[in-house]
Amino acid sequence: MMTALLTQYSDVNIIETDDFLAQLPALVCAGNILLVTSKGFTKRGVIGQFIESFGGGFNNNRVRVFDDVTPNPEKTFLENSYSTFADENILTIIALGGGSVIDTAKVFAAMLSYKKLSLEQLLTRKDITCQVNLIAVPTTSGTGAEVTPFATVWESESNSKHSLYGIRPRTAILDPNLTLTLPYSETLYPALDALSHGFESLWNKSKTQLSQEAAISAIELICEALPEVEQDLTDVRARKKLQCAATLAGLAISTTKTAIAHAISYPLTSKYAVPHGLACSFSLLAIIDIVGQKKLDLPSSLFSKVSKLLQRVNFTKQLSPFIKWSEVQDLSKLNFDQSRTGNFIVPVDRALITKILLQSQKLAEVE
DSSP: OHHHHHHTTOSSEEEEOSOHHHHSTTTOOSSEEEEEOOHHHHHTTHHHHHHHTTSSOTTOTTEEEEOOOOSSOBHHHHHHHHTTTTTSOEEEEEEEESHHHHHHHHHHHHHHHOTTSOHHHHTTOSOOOOOSEEEEEESSSSOOTTTOSEEEEEEGGGTEEEEEESOOOSEEEEOGGGGTTOOHHHHHHHHHHHHHHHHHHHTBTTOOHHHHHHHHHHHHHHHHHHHHHHHOTTOHHHHHHHHHHHHHHHHHHHHHOOOHHHHHHHHHHHHHOOOHHHHTTTTHHHHHHHHOHHHHTOOHHHHHHHHHHHHHHOHHHHHTTTOOHHHHHHGGGSOOOHHHHTTBSSOOOHHHHHHHHHHHHHHHHTO
16 A cells, blocks of 8 residues: 555655665666675664675675764765766666665765766756666655755765755665664654654646645654654554655655755754754744635644644653753744745735744744
């Protein structure tokens, strides 16, 4: 049922499985393979299993491993890392990890596809396409990067971020077993990111009937599955629903891109290190309140479920290790990313930002 629901909305080949390693050999091309992942998978022995799945033992020389991915990948780091394997005839890239891993893999795929262009040049282009075989295996349920055509590249020195457009995976492999060991915070924050994607797509100037259907389906699944996972982090059925929700929400923003909540989130992440899912969701209740249920076309029952779910998060407690509410209110003085604020169905000015931030604090303090 999940696969049928997902494939209604996507050109990406989506495979649902309980054994992602068994799926990979049939999906790779001739030439070398680049596995982009994190140190954690190397330490747990997954890399050895990955290489064994292609035959030839651990020393299979077709496989290159890049496991130095960092959260919120930096532009200079990505450029320097790419130079180490640029000439190695890599025709398949497999991303095994969360959003930062998949974003990193997308950047490498773009640079391998356009070897004569610098990353700086690629970030300014809107006409690039992926010319290598990119396979995404998400290990968190949040970003939807396994189906979106863009990646985020950060520059911390200037507190700025860039978007790479046009690089969409050819295949996404969804294996809920990969999410079973995630602790509560690494389950909650990605789920809030996916929930934000759903709403950002609904209050968006570019929404379509299909993007709206995908967004509402994602929101419904999150409201159903997140409380179940909170009760039992090893509930694989609920984990599968969260994974499907994240992918559906990713498909929705592939059409619309994100909007006001993400514009507000970027300085929180770049300046205060607030986790992305938390940074882009603390304002959701306030924005829902401002936009109104009718404009979002949300069923009353779903509107109630969303409100209860967000009220239980306790955003004051969640934000307090990173930022004070007084600092949150200071965000209203900033200039926000117009490529995101411009997608919002309500005209955005400083007064609206101030209203959203004040209302977010007010609602959080009564949770």
